[in-house]
Amino acid sequence: MLIKCDKCGKSFSFNDSLIKSSIMQIYCPYCNNKITINKEDSENGVPIAQIPKEQLDNIISKIDDLPTLPVVIQRILQLINDPKATVKQIGSIITSDQSLTAKTLKLVNSAFYGFQKKITTVDQAIVIIGFNAVKNLAISASVFDIFKNVSQRSSFDRSSFWTHCAAVAFIAKQICEDTRAGNSGEIFVSALLHDIGKIVLDVYFPELMNKILYNANYKQISFFQSEEEIAGFTHTEVGFLLSRRWNLPDNLYIPIRYHHTPQKTIKYPNIVSIVHTSNIIAKAGKIGYDGDSILPKISTYSWNILKQLKPDLSLETIKLYIGMAKQNLEESNFLEVAIS
Numbered sequence: 001m002l003i004k005c006d007k008c009g010k011s012f013s014f015n016d017s018l019i020k021s022s023i024m025q026i027y028c029p030y031c032n033n034k035i036t037i038n039k040e041d042s043e044n045g046v047p048i049a050q051i052p053k054e055q056l057d058n059i060i061s062k063i064d065d066l067p068t069l070p071v072v073i074q075r076i077l078q079l080i081n082d083p084k085a086t087v088k089q090i091g092s093i094i095t096s097d098q099s100l101t102a103k104t105l106k107l108v109n110s111a112f113y114g115f116q117k118k119i120t121t122v123d124q125a126i127v128i129i130g131f132n133a134v135k136n137l138a139i140s141a142s143v144f145d146i147f148k149n150v151s152q153r154s155s156f157d158r159s160s161f162w163t164h165c166a167a168v169a170f171i172a173k174q175i176c177e178d179t180r181a182g183n184s185g186e187i188f189v190s191a192l193l194h195d196i197g198k199i200v201l202d203v204y205f206p207e208l209m210n211k212i213l214y215n216a217n218y219k220q221i222s223f224f225q226s227e228e229e230i231a232g233f234t235h236t237e238v239g240f241l242l243s244r245r246w247n248l249p250d251n252l253y254i255p256i257r258y259h260h261t262p263q264k265t266i267k268y269p270n271i272v273s274i275v276h277t278s279n280i281i282a283k284a285g286k287i288g289y290d291g292d293s294i295l296p297k298i299s300t301y302s303w304n305i306l307k308q309l310k311p312d313l314s315l316e317t318i319k320l321y322i323g324m325a326k327q328n329l330e331e332s333n334f335l336e337v338a339i340s
């Protein structure tokens, strides 16, 4: 198993036969950092959540209290790994759930895709925006449904939060189209869900969330840094654990896990860099609120990746992205549909 140290970034191999339980702690041979190996929560053997065991158990038990995704979504997620499954078969599973179909189609038709004509069937949507985008919109519709019934508990304003998430999604989609870095419909969804761990913190750890927010504001540090100081873990890890519990695909959970530390991902560096940069652009444009009272810097690693994909990327382009996101939020009913 290849292990990547979260602290020094160096990789080393570790003999799988030495792993006694699904969760165990080892030390990085380069910097002596304590690393928690969570066998089940690893991607190609690389551990991607490092939370102390006691806190991890507590978070997992809270996450277990959340409703699971609808059976239909679970069936789709199982079928995705089945090489014999056809797109048609998976499409028909979505249509077997009327309310999910209705909401997915509403999202597809919300102005952000800008279709002149209304898309009325899942089959049509699959042809036009691609099966993966439809599947991921269906997943988002279900995630929004679960969270819309859980009310805000800390001082973290939920409505500004969703505005932030939608803005990041609009910007990520646009950057993806401009850079041709991947499927923009898919990146839209991963960007939309990037901060989902914050909702878990708000709902199940409201006092901790208040302390993190207060500390960030008082010390004028980022929310992410404040989480590390106050909690010892971050919303990226909580979001990742939730994604794993829900069996979300890796192109959704990798950006959730790495959008604040893009240089640490070994998978999907382009998508992660786009979500990371879009997140900061939305903050720079002061669109919505995700708990940050300061503006974090865009990682040089991600900026270089984006510059390679789009050499004319500049401050001017960023201003255009901000304007576009604001306009989309004003004119598109995406957010209303998603949280209604």
Ligand SMILES: [Fe+2]
Binding pocket: 194, 195, 235, 259, 260
């Ligand atoms: Fe975040």
Ligand SMILES: [Fe+2]
Binding pocket: 164, 168, 194, 195, 279, 290
């Ligand atoms: Fe964010």
